[in-house]
Amino acid sequence: MYSKYRQIVHNEELKLGPIVIGVQSIEKALPFYTAVFGIRVESRDDHYLSARLGDGTHIELEEDSPHRFPNWEKHNVGTYKNSEFTVTNMDSLLKTVVNHGGTVVTPKTPRPWGGFGAEISDLDGNIFLISSSA
DSSP states (O other), X not given: OHHHHOOOOSOTTOOOOOEEEEOSOHHHHHHHHXXXXXXXXXXXXXXXXXXXXXXXXXXXXXXXXXXXXTTHHHHHBSOEEEXXXXXXXXXXXXXXXXXXXXXXXXXXXXXXTSSEEEEEEOTTOOEEEEEEOO
């Protein structure tokens, strides 16, 4: 039955690109992302910052600018980011979020399949899912 729903991927070059996070101000957002996510900045210009997490995940902080799609800010700043970040010590991470101006949207909550989940937001209201096994 599974094969009935299986799709053939014709583009074997397809891969996941960076996680794009829209922010009002890179300058104001950078201390939060450095402290909470541990990003390492690779490059930066007027409306764009490229960084990596410790595991190599590519993160981009981006501001609105004249060359963006219409409604870019509305669709990218202060929205739910459908990515799950894992951490070994959730309690410590949640404290770091608050200490750097973020918000704990949903506190550490047991998951039915094990482990814990929480939701946090940055200074612009971008929401992220955080999970831990303990």
